[in-house]
Amino acid sequence: MSIASIDDFYRESNTLIPEGINKEIGHFNVFRIDELRQRIKRKLVPEMPYNRRAYYKISLIRGRNKAEYADKVIDIEHNALLFATPKIPYHYVPQDDDQHGAFCIFTADFLLPNKSGVVLDELPIFQPGSVPVFQLSDDEADEIAPIFNKMLKELSSDYVYKYDLLRNYVLELIHTGQKLQPALALHPTHSASARVSSLFIELLERQFPIESIHQRIQLRTAKDYAERLAVHVNHLNKVLKETTGKTTTDIIASRVAQEAKILLKQTNWNVSEIAYSLGFEETAHFSNFFKKQTATSPAAFRAV
Numbered sequence: 001m002s003i004a005s006i007d008d009f010y011r012e013s014n015t016l017i018p019e020g021i022n023k024e025i026g027h028f029n030v031f032r033i034d035e036l037r038q039r040i041k042r043k044l045v046p047e048m049p050y051n052r053r054a055y056y057k058i059s060l061i062r063g064r065n066k067a068e069y070a071d072k073v074i075d076i077e078h079n080a081l082l083f084a085t086p087k088i089p090y091h092y093v094p095q096d097d098d099q100h101g102a103f104c105i106f107t108a109d110f111l112l113p114n115k116s117g118v119v120l121d122e123l124p125i126f127q128p129g130s131v132p133v134f135q136l137s138d139d140e141a142d143e144i145a146p147i148f149n150k151m152l153k154e155l156s157s158d159y160v161y162k163y164d165l166l167r168n169y170v171l172e173l174i175h176t177g178q179k180l181q182p183a184l185a186l187h188p189t190h191s192a193s194a195r196v197s198s199l200f201i202e203l204l205e206r207q208f209p210i211e212s213i214h215q216r217i218q219l220r221t222a223k224d225y226a227e228r229l230a231v232h233v234n235h236l237n238k239v240l241k242e243t244t245g246k247t248t249t250d251i252i253a254s255r256v257a258q259e260a261k262i263l264l265k266q267t268n269w270n271v272s273e274i275a276y277s278l279g280f281e282e283t284a285h286f287s288n289f290f291k292k293q294t295a296t297s298p299a300a301f302r303a304v
């Protein structure tokens with residue numbers, strides 16, 4: 001399972017990348033929800049979940065929806081502002097055909113510190129454990145909608161500094177969200193365990209494949225995954241035990257061992273480089289882990 005890129009988004013949505021978008025400063029684009037849904041209705045675009053995207057997404061949703069996240073479901077009766085990050089998967093499900101609003105997508109480098117002074121993953125709204133879905137009144141939604149309208153207008157302009165303006169609009173949406181109270185209409189559903197299990201596997205697979213010695217897995221322990229999914233580590237372990245018969249730690253260890261075998265067989269990286277990429281601080285710790293998982297040492301496995 002790979003992380004979808006911006007190019008994947010345009011290919012899957014059968015949409016051309018607009019002219020004039022300068023990829024060198026990061027990527028940004030904005031869409032109207034009703035227009036995209038019309039393309040879906042005409043079978044021009046597949047129905048796309050947004051829980052596996054390698055980009056950030058801010059949506060103003062106007063219509064009845066359900067936002068599903070880990071073991072929670074948030075009922076959206078009228079309007080909501082949603083913030084999606086590559087690190088925290090969730091998606092929303094329309095409950096009727098009367099859907100309006102807009103959303104923008106952008107990569108992390110669009111808001112690089114040297115361009116905006118902001119580090120996205122340090123902002124409260126993008127922290128692990130948050131559920132960034134904000135219910136809005138009609139008046140609040142009416143105040144936010146013009147920001148997206150300005151984005152749409154500016155993106156098609158020939159103003160030399162339009163990307164600086166667009167960055168400001170994105171930051172305005174982020175700060176608007178951070179001032180709002182999160183939606184509290186949370187309730188578990190019968191499929192909560194299945195969803196937690198699915199999202200755990202989703203996050204686990206996002207760590208792989210390891211394609212460079214400079215790449216390193218970010219989530220290493222059961223606690224890391226529980227925090228990212230905003231559930232207690234004991235609850236995550238209980239759910240995975242029920243759905244897979246294995247503990248969280250066992251599943252993580254098995255997948256790390258699988259990647260270790262691939263790297264040992266398919267690369268010429270030394271063992272210390274592989275150990276580092278897989279999150280081990282000491283090569284000896286990796287060797288002990290690998291031997292426990294496979295009953296052989298990394299060197300012996302590579303030599304076979």
